[in-house]
Amino acid sequence: MVRHTFTARQFFTLSFFLFAMFLGAGNIIFAPVLGQAAGSHLFEAVSGFLITGVGLVLLAIIALARSGGAVEKLVNRVHPTFAFFYCVALFLVLGPAYVIPRTGAVVYEVAVLPFAGVVPEGVFDGTLLVFSFVFFALTVYLTADIGKMVRRVGEIITPCFIGLLLVILAVSLVKPLGAVGMPSGDYAANAFGKGFTQGYFTMDVLAAFVFGKIFLDATRRTGIGSSELNNVFIRCGIFSMLALAAVQVSLAWMGATSVSVLGLSANGGQALTGIVGLLLGRAGVWILAVVFFLTGLTTAIGCLSAVAEYFSRKFTALSYKGWVAVFGIISFFITNFGLTSILKFSAPFLYFLYPVSITLIALALLNRYIGYRSVYVGAVGGAAVMGFADGLKEAGLLPQGLDTVMTQFLPFYGNGMGWITVALLGGVLGYAAEKIFRLSGRIFENEPIS
Numbered sequence: 001m002v003r004h005t006f007t008a009r010q011f012f013t014l015s016f017f018l019f020a021m022f023l024g025a026g027n028i029i030f031a032p033v034l035g036q037a038a039g040s041h042l043f044e045a046v047s048g049f050l051i052t053g054v055g056l057v058l059l060a061i062i063a064l065a066r067s068g069g070a071v072e073k074l075v076n077r078v079h080p081t082f083a084f085f086y087c088v089a090l091f092l093v094l095g096p097a098y099v100i101p102r103t104g105a106v107v108y109e110v111a112v113l114p115f116a117g118v119v120p121e122g123v124f125d126g127t128l129l130v131f132s133f134v135f136f137a138l139t140v141y142l143t144a145d146i147g148k149m150v151r152r153v154g155e156i157i158t159p160c161f162i163g164l165l166l167v168i169l170a171v172s173l174v175k176p177l178g179a180v181g182m183p184s185g186d187y188a189a190n191a192f193g194k195g196f197t198q199g200y201f202t203m204d205v206l207a208a209f210v211f212g213k214i215f216l217d218a219t220r221r222t223g224i225g226s227s228e229l230n231n232v233f234i235r236c237g238i239f240s241m242l243a244l245a246a247v248q249v250s251l252a253w254m255g256a257t258s259v260s261v262l263g264l265s266a267n268g269g270q271a272l273t274g275i276v277g278l279l280l281g282r283a284g285v286w287i288l289a290v291v292f293f294l295t296g297l298t299t300a301i302g303c304l305s306a307v308a309e310y311f312s313r314k315f316t317a318l319s320y321k322g323w324v325a326v327f328g329i330i331s332f333f334i335t336n337f338g339l340t341s342i343l344k345f346s347a348p349f350l351y352f353l354y355p356v357s358i359t360l361i362a363l364a365l366l367n368r369y370i371g372y373r374s375v376y377v378g379a380v381g382g383a384a385v386m387g388f389a390d391g392l393k394e395a396g397l398l399p400q401g402l403d404t405v406m407t408q409f410l411p412f413y414g415n416g417m418g419w420i421t422v423a424l425l426g427g428v429l430g431y432a433a434e435k436i437f438r439l440s441g442r443i444f445e446n447e448p449i450s
Contacts, residue, residue, distance in 0.1 A: 006232055010222055011239075014232065016159065017218065019240035021211050021302030022057065023247060025106045025295045026099065027202045029268025031248045034198055035255025036264050036271060038191055041183040042256045045195035046249060052199025054245045056358060060208035061237035063364035065230045066446040069216050071209040074364055077376045077444050087310070090353060094210045095307030096330040098346055099203060100139075100300050104132050104331065105339035107296035110269045111289035132335045139300040140328035143308070144321050161294035164287055169250045171279050176253075178260035193415035200354045201347075204244075207303075209357065214306040304328060348391035355387040355419035356380055363427075364446075370431055371443040378430025379423045386419035 031049065038045035067074040071090070075083035093099065108131050116127045186194040215236075216229060224232055251272075258275045265271035276284040308323035318326065334342065359379050363371065389406070392398040410418045433439060 006224060006228055010224065011232075011236065014215070014219055014222070015236040015239040015243075016162075018211065018215055018236050019243050020161070020295070020298040021215075022204050022207060022240060022244055023295060023298075025110070025292045025299060026103050027053075027204065027248075027299075028251060028292070028295060029106065029110075029272065030198060030201055031251035031268070032255030032258070032271040032275065033265060033268045034195060035252035035257075036181075036259040036262075037184050038187045038195070038252070039181040039183040039256060039259065041187050041191035042180065042252060044191035045183075045187055045198075046252050048192040048195030048197075049199045049252070050245055050248065052196055052354075052358075053202040053204055053248060054199075054241050056199075056361065057204045057208050057244070058237055058241040059361050059365065060205050060357070061212065061241075062234060063361045064208065064212040065233045066367070067364050068447045069229070069233070070213050073447070074360055077363070077371070077373060078360075078380050079377070082380075086356065088314075089349075090206060090209060090357075091307045091310045093349055093353065094203065094206055095303050096327040096334065098342065098349070099207075100303050100307075100327070100331040101334035101337075102339070102342050102346070103296045103299045103303070104135050104335040105342055106269060107135065107292050108132065108335075109339055110273060110292040111296075114273055114285055114289070128336055128338070132332050135297070135300070136328050136332040136335070139297060139304060139331075140324055142297070143301050143304045143324050143328075161291050161298070164291045164294070165247065167287060168276055168280070168284065168291070169247070169254070171284075172254045172257070172275065173250070175279070176257035177262075177275065177278055178257055180256045181259040184264065190415060193417065197416045200350050203350065205357050205361070206353055210306040210310075211302055214302065214309055217309070300331075304331070348395045351390040351394050351416075352384070352387035355383040355390070355423065359383040359419075359423045367444055367446055370427070372431065372434040372440055373444070374430035374434045374439050375427050376430070376444075377426075378433075379427030382422035382424075382426025383419050386422045390416065390419065 030053075031046075034045055034049055035042060063074065064071065067077075072083055072087055075086050078086075105128075108128055112127065112131050182188075183191060212233075216233065219229060219232055220226075254275050255271055258271065258278075261278060262271065262274045265274060272288060273285060276288045280287065304324060304327055307327055308320050311323045311327075312318065312320040315323075359382075363376055363379060389398060389402075393403060406413045406418060411421045412418050413421075
């Protein structure tokens with residue numbers, strides 16, 4: 001019999017499960033570097049960072065809850081063909097093409113490399129090969145049985161890494177390393193805008209689209225009734241995002257107070273290793289290694305399970321477990337190219353996918369007022385065009401003349417947010433077309449999670 005009561009234990013188990021998938025090893029590395037660079041402009045930078053790194057994630061969860069609980073249902077409002085290619089790209093980027101191998105590489109650099117030593121360039125890195133094999137073998141094993149995964153992650157792994165992370169954060173707050181420094185780089189003149197775009201790199205808005213379906217499947221398997229799924233999804237999302245915000249603010253503060261001792265670090269992994277080494281000594285570095293391993297494992301489990309679930313539905317030649325194995329093997333091979341190579345190709349894809357995803361969230365939340373297909377096409381099309389242009393710019397492929405023109409005439413383009421203007425214009429044109437030509441005559445209806 002299906003139960004219709006939602007116990008406190010279920011709430012915390014599912015909330016920790018959702019929180020753990022978002023708070024991955026890759027996400028922990030951004031806030032400390034932001035804090036170092038923002039300095040006395042920390043409040044403005046963190047505010048922008050929390051909007052895209054946390055606030056929009058909660059809105060994504062609400063948007064999914066209002067559109068049936070699956071990203072495909074939401075993107076279908078643009079067009080089924082667009083939905084297919086968008087979802088395939090989304091799941092691949094958040095799976096074996098980027099996030100999963102990035103996670104493995106980040107865990108290696110923070111949890112293994114400080115103890116193994118740096119391998120000279122051009123020398124075969126056998127340590128990375130062995131580590132990545134063990135890491136992905138464990139990830140595949142934990143992901144293969146989705147029912148057991150909830151208990152393992154929600155009740156065992158997550159409390160362990162939260163406790164370890166709290167130790168590091170508590171010591172940093174009690175005895176900060178130094179005073180907050182002056183802002184540097186783009187944070188001196190545009191701290192909010194820089195923080196806003198840095199939130200892209202957490203990838204949590206995109207992750208919300210991917211994790212939504214797997215979280216709901218896990219919730220059903222605990223015996224939660226269908227009538228409660230919307231409420232459970234949103235409640236667990238609020239808890240998870242409040243916890244995520246608290247962690248990110250603490251990490252940014254750690255970075256801001258460390259710059260006078262460490263200077264500006266090249267990346268977040270170096271920043272955290274240096275901070276923890278100064279605060280807790282060698283034992284602290286070991287604690288950090290355990291934290292990164294556990295957070296990386298939970299992120300890899302969440303991404304691998306979500307991607308395998310999607311592909312097992314769309315491409316039925318392989319079962320869920322078959323796709324888990326395939327994507328685990330692909331992630332293992334890509335991880336061995338190293339973190340630098342993996343990261344080099346990520347930014348252009350993020351600059352394309354994020355504007356489209358944020359626009360979809362906004363449209364889902366405003367659906368009852370402007371939810372015509374023409375509005376979805378216009379707004380998402382505008383965001384996609386500008387996201388593509390921003391991706392080309394990030395890759396150094398955008399023609400200089402076009403970049404100059406858009407900088408001069410397109411509002412917010414210089415801050416990396418010109419897509420907002422174009423998406424708004426596209427949405428307005430789509431709304432006007434609907435009212436003038438009566439293209440569809442009806443608004444999409446939001447549907448409960450079933």
